[in-house]
Amino acid sequence: xxxxxxxxxxxxxxxxxxxxxxxxxxxxxxxxxxxxxxxxxxxxxxxxxxxxxxxxxxxxxxxxxxxxxxxxxxxxxxxxxxxxxxxxxxxxxxxxxxxxxxxxxxxxxxxxxxxxxxxxxxxxxxxxxxxxxxxxxxxxxxxxxxxxxxxxxxxxxxxxxxxxxxxxxxxxxxxxxxxxxxxxxxxxxxxxxxxxxxxxxxxxxxxxxxxxxxxxx
Amino acid sequence: xxxxxxxxxxxxxxxxxxxxxxxxxxxxxxxxxxxxxxxxxxxxxxxxxxxxxxxxxxxxxxxxxxxxxxxxxxxxxxxxxxxxxxxxxxxxxxxxxxxxxxxxxxxxxxxxxxxxxxxxxxxxxxxxxxxxxxxxxxxxxxxxxxxxxxxxxxxxxxxxxxxxxxxxxxxxxxxxxxxxxxxxxxxxxxxxxxxxxxxxxxxxxxxxxxxxxxxxxxxxxxxxxxxxxxxxxxxxxxxxx
Numbered sequence: 001x002x003x004x005x006x007x008x009x010x011x012x013x014x015x016x017x018x019x020x021x022x023x024x025x026x027x028x029x030x031x032x033x034x035x036x037x038x039x040x041x042x043x044x045x046x047x048x049x050x051x052x053x054x055x056x057x058x059x060x061x062x063x064x065x066x067x068x069x070x071x072x073x074x075x076x077x078x079x080x081x082x083x084x085x086x087x088x089x090x091x092x093x094x095x096x097x098x099x100x101x102x103x104x105x106x107x108x109x110x111x112x113x114x115x116x117x118x119x120x121x122x123x124x125x126x127x128x129x130x131x132x133x134x135x136x137x138x139x140x141x142x143x144x145x146x147x148x149x150x151x152x153x154x155x156x157x158x159x160x161x162x163x164x165x166x167x168x169x170x171x172x173x174x175x176x177x178x179x180x181x182x183x184x185x186x187x188x189x190x191x192x193x194x195x196x197x198x199x200x201x202x203x204x205x206x207x208x209x210x211x212x213x214x215x216x217x
Numbered sequence: 218x219x220x221x222x223x224x225x226x227x228x229x230x231x232x233x234x235x236x237x238x239x240x241x242x243x244x245x246x247x248x249x250x251x252x253x254x255x256x257x258x259x260x261x262x263x264x265x266x267x268x269x270x271x272x273x274x275x276x277x278x279x280x281x282x283x284x285x286x287x288x289x290x291x292x293x294x295x296x297x298x299x300x301x302x303x304x305x306x307x308x309x310x311x312x313x314x315x316x317x318x319x320x321x322x323x324x325x326x327x328x329x330x331x332x333x334x335x336x337x338x339x340x341x342x343x344x345x346x347x348x349x350x351x352x353x354x355x356x357x358x359x360x361x362x363x364x365x366x367x368x369x370x371x372x373x374x375x376x377x378x379x380x381x382x383x384x385x386x387x388x389x390x391x392x393x394x395x396x397x398x399x400x401x402x403x404x405x406x407x408x409x410x411x412x413x414x415x416x417x418x419x420x421x422x423x424x425x426x427x428x429x430x431x432x433x434x435x436x437x438x439x440x441x442x443x444x445x446x447x448x449x450x451x452x453x454x455x456x457x458x
Contacts (some may be wrong), residue, residue: 009449011361011442012323013368013405028325028367035405037325037365039445054449056363057251057270085271117281117330143365198449 002044005120010036010051017049026051041198054198057084058140058170060115066122067130070106078102080122082170085135086114088120090127100129107135107174109166130166133176134183138194140171144184145197146190153193156203160210161186185213219393228390230259233385235372238346238435242354242440244361244448250337252362254444256354260344265354267362270332284329287346288317290351292340310341310347319352319372319401319411325365334364345388346374350403352411357441361448370410372401373438374425377418384429398423400430404438 003015010016013035020032028037029051036042040053060066060082068080068088090110102108105132110122116197117206138146147154154165163177163186173190177183189206197200228234238259247253249298250266273279290312294301305313316338324334334338335426338351349372356370376386377396391397396416409427418426 009446011369011445012366013403015405026365029363030367030406035367037367039360039449040363053363055252055361096422 001047002049006043007041009039009054010042011034011035012018016042016051017044020046024050026047026053028198052144054139055139055141058082058088059085060086060112060120060152060170062112062114064112065109065167066112066170067107067109067166067172067174068122069172070102070104070108073102073104078110082120082168083172084140084170086120086170088122090122090124092124099143100127101181103127105129107172109168130174130176132133133164133166134187136173136175136187136190138171138173138190143167143169143171143192145202146173146193146202153203153206156207157186157189157210161189161214166172181214188213219248219389220379221390221393222381222400226381228291228383230387232265232383234381235429237299237385237436238363238387240437240440242357242379242444244357244444250358250362252358252360252364254354254357254361256350258344258346258353258385261340261347261350262342262348262353263347264341264424265351265358266339267334267355268337269334269362270329270364271335273331273333278333279331282330283326283330284324284328285323285325286317286322286334286336288313288336288338288355290338290340290348292347294344296340296343302303305352315348315411315413316352319370320355320359321437322408322410323356323366323370323403323406324359325366325367328365330407330429334359339363343347343388345391346399347412348372349399351439353437353441356436357444360445361443368374368402368403368405369438369441370401371434372399372400372411373430373437374418375430377416377422377426381428382418382425384433386449396422398426398430400427401435402434442445 017034020029023029023034027040038053040051056166068082071078080088109128113121113123161182166174175186239373241257243255245256252267254265351370378394396418398414401411
């Protein structure tokens with residue numbers, strides 16, 4: 001039995017399901033029942049109840065694609081600032097030469113290899129340097145909305161503005177386009193998505209905004 | 218001697234013994250914090266702000282198995298009749314600890330090892346019941362900050378005034394009454410997370426008081442939930458993530 005409605009805001013302590021084996025992220029079990037641990041939107045996916053939080057800082061998880069700024073370079077490690085007081089580490093211990101030349105202040109995209117007590121480690125594989133663009137900060141809780149279901153939102157942004165996007169799960173986003181006007185239209189769209197992430201008909205409003213900005217400018 | 222209950226059984230502010238003062242709550246009022254809340258209970262006005270989970274500072278306070286919860290209860294200089302000197306008084310230090318211990322019981326601290334969660338409670342105007350309103354606001358701010366918790370904590374005080382057990386005592390009743398008992402609960406867990414008593418009450422009176430507080434706390438928690446819903450104004454049928 002499930003005790004929440006689709007797209008309803010659940011609050012900490014709210015009873016979600018009486019089947020304790022179906023407890024996902026953002027929930028906890030007590031006496032065989034599932035309760036919400038965070039304020040967010042509850043979802044039952046493949047029988048597992050989870051809460052998608054509406055706020056909160058970024059919590060690194062294995063496999064997350066993140067964007068970061070190189071903040072320190074030591075003999076064998078490169079420290080990367082992921083924003084929100086989180087620092088990750090790139091270990092260059094391999095004998096081979098480093099795959100990329102990195103300097104302080106470089107923006108990189110990488111996957112989280114592991115996150116735990118020992119710290120957060122990034123994967124050397126798939127490591128990319130973001131060469132140019134405008135760096136924007138987005139509330140990490142709103143990033144899934146910015147990407148959209150199966151990337152629908154971000155693909156629409158690409159199509160409408162003609163810009164390239166690097167989106168980090170940690171809330172850092174780089175926008176790079178051919179003209180400043182298209183970049184600013186893209187940033188305005190990102191801000192709109194962040195502000196109205198939970199409202200209906202967002203995609204239409206975003207397309208509308210980009211159209212007026214690009215035609216007006 | 219001040220008469221606190223009149224011949225009709227009403228209190229000095231016209232309330233019935235089991236009546237709360239008007240309560241107003243809002244979440245997400247401060248821009249720079251991760252979560253925040255504002256509460257008004259009668260003349261009491263409080264802001265609460267939550268930062269984190271973030272790095273522990275100073276570093277030696279860090280715990281390898283759980284987060285550190287840091288609470289600061291503070292009253293503004295202008296919150297009371299006679300200017301309160303700046304800085305933390307003994308009372309404020311004690312209330313910070315009491316608040317922390319109440320919130321620690323519900324927050325899942327073990328999910329954030331080597332991190333710190335800061336809770337700031339700032340009393341802007343004091344009119345009795347600041348610690349209970351502070352806990353209510355702090356808990357709402359924690360939920361607004363997306364911190365995982367087992368339940369939202371709400372609090373109120375009961376007291377004994379002219380021999381009558383009354384709910385949510387105000388400053389005058391606190392000063393001239395016979396007893397003051399602040400209670401904080403995690404209603405859905407059925408646990409009491411804070412219980413203090415200043416004055417004297419019999420066992421029966423305490424039981425009656427706890428009953429009254431329990432019902433009131435359930436109502437206050439509803440107000441917290443409504444404040445959260447207003448903050449995120451989630452429309453039914455909103456697009457899926």
